[in-house]
Amino acid sequence: MAKSPDEGRLELLQGTLDMLILRTLQWGPRHGHGIGQAIRTQSDDLLKVETGSLYPALHRLVKRGWLKAEWGVSEANQRAKYYRLTAAGKEQLLREKNRWSQLVHAIGRIMNPASAGPERED
Amino acid sequence: MRPDDRELDDEIRGHLALSIKERVEGGEDPEAARLAALREFGYIPAVRESMRRIWYSRAFDACAALLQDIRVALRSLRRARGLALTIVVTLALGIGANAAIFSVVRGVLLRPLVNRDEDRLVYIRQSAPSAGAQNMSFSIPEYRELKARATTVSAFGDFSTVDFTLIGLGSDPRIVKAGVVGGSFFDVMGLRPVLGRLLNAGDDGTKAAGAAVLTYRFWTTALDSDPTVVGKAIRLGPSPATVVGVLEPSVPYPADTEIFANVVTSPHHLGVVMVEDRTHRMTEVFGRLAPGRSIDDARAELTAAHAAIVKAHPESYPPGAKVQLSVKRLRDQIAAPARTILLVLLAAAALVFVIACSNVANLILARSVRREGELAVRAALGASHAALRRTLLAESLVLCSGGAVLGVLLADPLVSLVTRYAARFSVRALDVTVDASVVWIGAGLAMAAAILLAYVPRLPSSHAAGGLGLASGSVRMTAGTSRRLRMFATTQIAFSFVLLAGAAMLLAALVSLQKAATGYDMRQVVAFDVPPAATGVAGPKAVDFYEQVIRRVGELPGVQGVAVGSFVPWRDHGLFGAGMPFTVEGRTPANGDAPPRARFRLVTPGFFSVLGVPLLAGRDFTDDDRPGSELVAVVSQSIAQRLFANGDALNRRLVWLEPYFGRMKVRIVGVVADVDDENVGPGSPLTVYQSVRQIGYGGRVFVHTAGDPYALVPAVTRTIRGISADQPVERGATLEDIRAQVLSPERINAFVFTGFAGIALLIAVVGVAGVLAFSVSARTREFGVRLAVGSSPRRLLARVLSEGVVIAAIGIAAGAVGGFAMARVASRFFEHVQLPGAVPVLGAAAVLVGAAVAASLMPAARASRVDVLQALRSE
Numbered sequence: 001m002a003k004s005p006d007e008g009r010l011e012l013l014q015g016t017l018d019m020l021i022l023r024t025l026q027w028g029p030r031h032g033h034g035i036g037q038a039i040r041t042q043s044d045d046l047l048k049v050e051t052g053s054l055y056p057a058l059h060r061l062v063k064r065g066w067l068k069a070e071w072g073v074s075e076a077n078q079r080a081k082y083y084r085l086t087a088a089g090k091e092q093l094l095r096e097k098n099r100w101s102q103l104v105h106a107i108g109r110i111m112n113p114a115s116a117g118p119e120r121e122d
Numbered sequence: 123m124r125p126d127d128r129e130l131d132d133e134i135r136g137h138l139a140l141s142i143k144e145r146v147e148g149g150e151d152p153e154a155a156r157l158a159a160l161r162e163f164g165y166i167p168a169v170r171e172s173m174r175r176i177w178y179s180r181a182f183d184a185c186a187a188l189l190q191d192i193r194v195a196l197r198s199l200r201r202a203r204g205l206a207l208t209i210v211v212t213l214a215l216g217i218g219a220n221a222a223i224f225s226v227v228r229g230v231l232l233r234p235l236v237n238r239d240e241d242r243l244v245y246i247r248q249s250a251p252s253a254g255a256q257n258m259s260f261s262i263p264e265y266r267e268l269k270a271r272a273t274t275v276s277a278f279g280d281f282s283t284v285d286f287t288l289i290g291l292g293s294d295p296r297i298v299k300a301g302v303v304g305g306s307f308f309d310v311m312g313l314r315p316v317l318g319r320l321l322n323a324g325d326d327g328t329k330a331a332g333a334a335v336l337t338y339r340f341w342t343t344a345l346d347s348d349p350t351v352v353g354k355a356i357r358l359g360p361s362p363a364t365v366v367g368v369l370e371p372s373v374p375y376p377a378d379t380e381i382f383a384n385v386v387t388s389p390h391h392l393g394v395v396m397v398e399d400r401t402h403r404m405t406e407v408f409g410r411l412a413p414g415r416s417i418d419d420a421r422a423e424l425t426a427a428h429a430a431i432v433k434a435h436p437e438s439y440p441p442g443a444k445v446q447l448s449v450k451r452l453r454d455q456i457a458a459p460a461r462t463i464l465l466v467l468l469a470a471a472a473l474v475f476v477i478a479c480s481n482v483a484n485l486i487l488a489r490s491v492r493r494e495g496e497l498a499v500r501a502a503l504g505a506s507h508a509a510l511r512r513t514l515l516a517e518s519l520v521l522c523s524g525g526a527v528l529g530v531l532l533a534d535p536l537v538s539l540v541t542r543y544a545a546r547f548s549v550r551a552l553d554v555t556v557d558a559s560v561v562w563i564g565a566g567l568a569m570a571a572a573i574l575l576a577y578v579p580r581l582p583s584s585h586a587a588g589g590l591g592l593a594s595g596s597v598r599m600t601a602g603t604s605r606r607l608r609m610f611a612t613t614q615i616a617f618s619f620v621l622l623a624g625a626a627m628l629l630a631a632l633v634s635l636q637k638a639a640t641g642y643d644m645r646q647v648v649a650f651d652v653p654p655a656a657t658g659v660a661g662p663k664a665v666d667f668y669e670q671v672i673r674r675v676g677e678l679p680g681v682q683g684v685a686v687g688s689f690v691p692w693r694d695h696g697l698f699g700a701g702m703p704f705t706v707e708g709r710t711p712a713n714g715d716a717p718p719r720a721r722f723r724l725v726t727p728g729f730f731s732v733l734g735v736p737l738l739a740g741r742d743f744t745d746d747d748r749p750g751s752e753l754v755a756v757v758s759q760s761i762a763q764r765l766f767a768n769g770d771a772l773n774r775r776l777v778w779l780e781p782y783f784g785r786m787k788v789r790i791v792g793v794v795a796d797v798d799d800e801n802v803g804p805g806s807p808l809t810v811y812q813s814v815r816q817i818g819y820g821g822r823v824f825v826h827t828a829g830d831p832y833a834l835v836p837a838v839t840r841t842i843r844g845i846s847a848d849q850p851v852e853r854g855a856t857l858e859d860i861r862a863q864v865l866s867p868e869r870i871n872a873f874v875f876t877g878f879a880g881i882a883l884l885i886a887v888v889g890v891a892g893v894l895a896f897s898v899s900a901r902t903r904e905f906g907v908r909l910a911v912g913s914s915p916r917r918l919l920a921r922v923l924s925e926g927v928v929i930a931a932i933g934i935a936a937g938a939v940g941g942f943a944m945a946r947v948a949s950r951f952f953e954h955v956q957l958p959g960a961v962p963v964l965g966a967a968a969v970l971v972g973a974a975v976a977a978s979l980m981p982a983a984r985a986s987r988v989d990v991l992q993a994l995r996s997e
Binding site for chain 1: 125129132133134135136137139140141142143144162163164168169172173175176177
């Protein structure tokens with residue numbers, strides 16, 4: 001686990017953090033720390049979320065009604081806040097997923113014109 | 123739902139614990155793990171702040187901080203109760219006075235009338251200001267022709283005031299102010315009934331049945347809102363009529379009308395004189411602007427039409443009078459008389475507000491100087507300027523809201539006081555009440571004051587952080603602060619001076635009016651209204667009635683003399699207009715000069731002796747001056763002196779030029795002393811008296827009594843009713859009381875202004891006393907040193923006293939200059955701006971200097987009693 005920090009790390013794209021949080025919570029509630037860890041491990045340490053961005057984002061999602069927060073006890077035997085997807089959050093995740101794949105597709109067509117889609121005849 | 127600060131902390135703590143645990147499990151040393159976790163987390167307060175921001179806006183935090191400051195302010199003000207109370211009361215006076223005046227101004231000048239589309243409603247008036255006729259009214263032929271030429275006004279309504287004797291509502295016959303109106307009147311006015319119906323075109327003409335509509339006020343006050351009143355049969359003078367409805371609450375212009383009746387109820391309105399005589403003017407005219415036409419259009423068109431009418435009939439207008447026509451919105455016409463007085467009151471209230479604010483500013487400034495030590499400590503500990511300002515703002519907010527609440531509570535009684543006062547000038551003031559706007563005005567003024575006051579004190583500057591002042595925490599006064607304190611005190615004196623001088627001017631005018639000799643026997647003469655129309659007969663029969671009254675009332679014990687006249691001094695002011703043009707035989711007026719105008723009064727023999735007016739030459743009327751004999755007149759001394767050589771008027775002839783009189787010629791048989799029965803300020807008017815018996819009109823009975831005049835009133839009423847059962851006998855009062863009644867607007871003017879000036883004076887005294895008290899307490903050390911080096915206590919006393927007098931003197935000088943400038947500006951907007959004479963000005967100045975000396979006495983005494991040792995030890 002002791003890799004030198006910040007090496008080869010990717011900057012999160014603007015606006016994708018919310019989507020990643022929603023996605024991470026798809027399989028059940030987690031606390032803030034767990035969400036951060038999940039994003040890191042699932043991205044093979046390529047993505048790291050700063051707490052200064054993660055927690056405000058979590059509170060913003062709660063305020064919008066996409067997440068629900070509940071107090072529980074963590075593995076460290078400490079009070080911790082667990083976040084859970086709400087029904088509205090699930091819908092939002094779906095929307096963001098669709099948007100994301102559209103975006104990837106569109107950007108992919110620009111970046112790799114040869115491999116994408118049928119060729120046009122001029 | 124919203125997480126509070128504890129919850130945010132818990133969440134962060136939970137995160138750190140997990141992070142540490144993970145690292146320790148990974149094999150790190152616990153202490154190193156803790157440091158690494160903290161490092162990885164970042165600056166905790168910043169993260170927590172960004173989490174908070176999701177839930178709480180910046181404004182919310184600012185409010186919370188202000189609330190906290192307010193709590194602190196409440197606590198610290200509890201320790202300075204006297205000061206807080208002074209500030210709150212001072213502000214309450216300023217805010218209360220303003221709120222009250224504002225709501226009256228709003229109600230009287232700005233509120234729309236209840237009439238439908240009231241901004242289309244115009245009032246048309248014919249006047250001849252050069253001949254003293256502010257309102258000539260219209261004759262029916264003039265009205266008819268004007269109507270025929272108008273296209274900008276779609277509908278006209280006519281109204282004429284008549285005093286009817288009303289029989290059938292209530293037990294006694296009574297005189298009511300009635301408006302005889304055409305069928306279009308209510309439709310033009312755009313009013314609705316609350317009961318029954320109003321008058322319409324079906325009520326016009328000679329064949330219609332008599333119909334009457336009651337005004338809301340008459341119905342509620344005189345009839346206790348009797349719901350069964352509609353359908354009742356009544357008599358209006360000699361004519362029968364039925365009450366058909368009650369009008370909604372509205373402003374009954376042009377008179378304090380109590381009842382409206384259709385034309386058929388007034389035989390006079392059907393007569394040939396009313397309908398055909400161009401000079402018989404008693405009709406007021408209202409109109410509704412045609413769709414799409416502006417009031418300017420109407421003004422242009424009607425003025426032109428009127429000029430043409432005047433040109434076509436020059437013989438119908440008094441010679442030399444420049445007759446003109448005005449078209450105004452009805453609302454403006456109704457508000458006009460109250461406008462000036464209300465604006466003046468508004469200015470006075472604004473002055474009081476400025477005085478109150480500057481006094482409060484003074485007190486707060488003095489307090490903040492005392493707190494300089496505390497503020498310096500807070501600034502040194504890192505409090506920002508904004509935070510310090512917020513502390514001050516919180517305190518002034520607390521004080522000002524206290525003042526506002528008290529002020530708004532105060533506004534209610536003040537409004538009822540001012541409305542009773544303003545009702546003399548505009549009927550609209552009657553139903554003005556405190557409304558929500560007062561609360562907003564109070565709150566607005568308090569806010570303005572609070573913010574202003576928070577910026578009065580200077581904050582300790584950060585670079586010269588404290589030094590000695592910080593350490594000792596004692597009061598020190600900088601030259602700047604002292605200058606500001608004095609400036610505010612001077613401002614108060616200056617504004618108070620303006621108000622005091624104004625009040626003194628009104629009081630002086632009132633005193634001179636009250637002391638003025640009138641030429642009448644004021645105490646023993648009682649005047650009654652005994653209107654002639656009640657009997658339903660005019661001419662000789664009416665005269666017989668009055669002669670019977672004179673004979674029978676004269677037989678009552680305690681009665682020394684009885685006479686009949688046509689005009690009760692002052693009470694009937696304006697009843698017959700401003701006098702009628704006449705000339706005397708043998709006098710050739712200079713070319714183009716307007717002829718002189720005289721008041722025309724009808725009296726019976728004995729009138730002059732009953733009222734105590736001395737006969738200077740010739741004879742009184744006698745019973746031989748009767749219809750058919752030569753017309754005779756008695757004239758006032760001014761006529762004799764101004765129009766005849768050597769004042770020799772006896773047996774000369776006088777000719778009336780008023781078209782309505784048809785060049786009536788009379789011989790002068792007597793000269794009496796001048797009495798001014800129109801104006802309370804005595805003048806030397808031209809008055810011509812003629813005989814009741816020869817002209818056939820009376821209406822007012824005068825009784826000279828021996829003992830208590832009012833004890834005779836019931837007996838006189840009974841006696842007159844014995845002659846004619848349905849005869850109203852009303853308003854019996856001595857001339858003295860009538861004059862007092864007529865003077866009451868002047869008295870109330872003086873009273874209200876003196877009230878304002880009194881408040882201002884009180885505040886100014888508090889201000890001067892406060893400034894000096896503060897200056898003395900801040901200079902305890904200086905006085906101690908002075909006493910130690912041999913200054914006598916008396917010299918210190920004189921020194922402080924002279925400081926007070928200097929403040930007062932500068933304030934008075936500034937007030938005099940400012941007041942003079944204000945009068946100059948005001949004279950551009952108002953017609954009658956008077957500058958007070960020397961006596962009121964000197965009086966006001968003396969009062970202020972006296973008040974300043976009184977206010978300085980206590981601080982001065984304190985300065986002279988300073989304990990030397992304590993003073994020197996105090997630092």
